[in-house]
Amino acid sequence: MKHRKPGGYSEPSPATYIVQASGLTSREVYQYADGRQESVLRGVYLEIRRGECWGVIGNEAFELELLTQIIGNVRPYGSGRCVLVERGMMRKKRRILPHVFYISGGDTVPGNLNTLEYLMYVTAHFDTPGCERQVAILEMLLQTELYHLTLVPIKYLSAAEKAVVCLLAAGLSRALLVIFSVPELSFDPKLSKGIRHIANRIAGRGGALLIASRDCDMAQTACDHAAFLINGKLTQRGTMDELLTYLDRRAYILENETPEALAGALGRVRPDWILRVFEREVHVYSQNTEKVAETEMLDALLAAGQTVDALQTSKRTLKNAYREVLAGHAL
Incomplete structure (x- = not known):
């Protein structure tokens, strides 16, 4: 009481x-x-x-x-x-x-x-x-x-x-x-x-x-x-950890002059990844809660015969998780 x-x-x-x-x-x-x-x-x-x-x-x-x-x-x-x-x-x-x-x-x-x-x-x-x-x-x-x-x-x-x-x-x-x-x-x-x-x-x-x-x-x-x-x-x-892990699965941001071609080539090499194009960027998402290792990313680019102008590791954030839910992309 x-x-x-x-x-x-x-x-x-x-x-x-x-x-x-x-x-x-x-x-x-x-x-x-x-x-x-x-x-x-x-x-x-x-x-x-x-x-x-x-x-x-x-x-x-x-x-x-x-x-x-x-x-x-x-x-x-x-x-x-x-x-x-x-x-x-x-x-x-x-x-x-x-x-x-x-x-x-x-x-x-x-x-x-x-x-x-x-x-x-x-x-x-x-x-x-x-x-x-x-x-x-x-x-x-x-x-x-x-x-x-x-x-x-x-x-x-x-x-x-x-x-x-x-x-x-x-x-x-x-x-x-x-x-x-x-x-x-x-x-x-x-x-x-x-x-x-x-x-x-x-x-x-x-x-x-x-x-x-x-x-x-x-x-x-x-x-x-x-x-x-x-x-x-x-x-x-x-x-917070659960939301970031399960909702924000973006692993990398790739910058390229021809992002559609880059996404297409990567998609043929790694069909298990989710690839989204935003202007000059290709965003790489994992379909599970495990982050994509940097070696995996580089090997995929090599196998696809592609180069990028910039490669940025994407940190898990609440803002990204919220955007995924709003966009209806959350898994």
Whole structure:
């Protein structure tokens, strides 16, 4: 059971699952010209355990926001079931629950404070002397490699940096579920790495982080699990390693003046490969989860009697995996 603490926070619950959503359908609908209606979100299934960081990737910002608002209890849902910390939610309740920290951008952060002052302000209710809190905050800023934000007035920060400042506040809280809904923002590698550190901090206290974003690079850096929100449904969910291994099977990018001829010659030598032509490039895909060895690639070019202007090894990325799913090529 949960034991309430001053300030609306709670001690960690022994529950294994932080989020359990099954058959979740939104009340919001798309209205089509022919009079047909379709729920924006349909049959959503998602389970988030303690210590996990999930990234939900999609193209539609509205759908991403709506999903996080339903899970965060900001909006009611139409049908299905959503359970937070193994306790049910009333469908028509519209309030942030005590064990949820919901972030939607960084517009609510006061611009006249710097990051350190803001974090001191939001932790003022803690039963800890101010000097000790300040030391703990500075240590966290060092550990997350976000120390460059410490003394900068928030009004001078970018929108992405302001959102990360809010996430730092969530990292200092005792909330079991932190929702980071930022589909309109992009994050540079340094901020993405900082988000990863904050996610580790949240996981270390037995909580979970849910990120809704269109930034695949950030999600790959920060998250250990991911799911794709496509046409109102969550698809292809799993660990980051699983998604990259099974969905992104592109092994090489070959550049040539006559890519169609190159692809045709290679296809006759290696019919077990998938070859796709993009402008001056031929993309080589494996039909299984094993990467194509460089010696295999060179031997195939030699056997086909072909040369290339450039040969680039393709690293597995969440962006490529997502593109494969969108294109319907995922195996």
